[in-house]
Amino acid sequence: MERITARDGASIAVHSTGSGPGIVVVHGGGVTIDVYRRLATALADRFTVHLYNRRGRADAPPRSMPYMLDQEIDDLATVLEHTGSGNVIGHSSGGFIALQGALRLPIERLALYDAAISVDGGWPSAWLEPAREALRRGDIALGLAITAAGINPQMAAGRLPLGVRTAIIRAFMRTPIGRTMGELLPMTLDETALILAHDGPASQWEAVTAEVLLACGTDGPPYYADANEALARTLPRARTVTIPRSGHDAINRAFPRMVEPLVDFFTAPVTPERAPRT
Numbered sequence: 001m002e003r004i005t006a007r008d009g010a011s012i013a014v015h016s017t018g019s020g021p022g023i024v025v026v027h028g029g030g031v032t033i034d035v036y037r038r039l040a041t042a043l044a045d046r047f048t049v050h051l052y053n054r055r056g057r058a059d060a061p062p063r064s065m066p067y068m069l070d071q072e073i074d075d076l077a078t079v080l081e082h083t084g085s086g087n088v089i090g091h092s093s094g095g096f097i098a099l100q101g102a103l104r105l106p107i108e109r110l111a112l113y114d115a116a117i118s119v120d121g122g123w124p125s126a127w128l129e130p131a132r133e134a135l136r137r138g139d140i141a142l143g144l145a146i147t148a149a150g151i152n153p154q155m156a157a158g159r160l161p162l163g164v165r166t167a168i169i170r171a172f173m174r175t176p177i178g179r180t181m182g183e184l185l186p187m188t189l190d191e192t193a194l195i196l197a198h199d200g201p202a203s204q205w206e207a208v209t210a211e212v213l214l215a216c217g218t219d220g221p222p223y224y225a226d227a228n229e230a231l232a233r234t235l236p237r238a239r240t241v242t243i244p245r246s247g248h249d250a251i252n253r254a255f256p257r258m259v260e261p262l263v264d265f266f267t268a269p270v271t272p273e274r275a276p277r278t
Contacts (some may be wrong), residue, residue, distance in 0.1 A: 018044030
């Protein structure tokens, strides 16, 4: 681990492993880099994988308030510049940050798994205010139960009575990952609000020149596949891939069926930009 200085003077801890071309991972909301270490290990024989905690988590500096996208992109820019990497993996809300960053930063290849973007109202939003209200009342388990069901409409557990779901979450919060997700719920809701504030047509990202892999899993929320298809029609150098038997956390589990498409993408010859539509 080494410490580098962000644009605002804060100290960012960069955790690197492996050898070969660099890849920077922008992690999702509600977690720290710890859940991405299996992915880093799986890629380490071909790439140098750089992990950093986004602000407000673990060894990262505090998040500035109000929460701003510019700070996230500035931190990513700092890590890319320090590591010399042109490759990025973004997951969930980290995918939103990475895609926004690709509009401004010298990212050459960008792999997104379940990127949390809202295209033409496709991201579910009705759950956000009830989750915020639960948090205002100090009921983190209730807020997390509402959030989990809101962003995972495909899961049968989300159709259980709210009281049952909340009891399950209370038990889940006794595990290390459950405690982390509960502690980070306020930031998760802020990130969701920011994602929704950037809702709009896929054309808002048409200036992204990076080569982009848009991935999602067959067992994850269906709106990710819809967003990927919309982006693939818009981005000049993008393609989609669907990972079988995989949910939203598949990238953390790093099974071969998840890792191999990433390896193929980051090692394949560069593809030309599509000709503009007439």
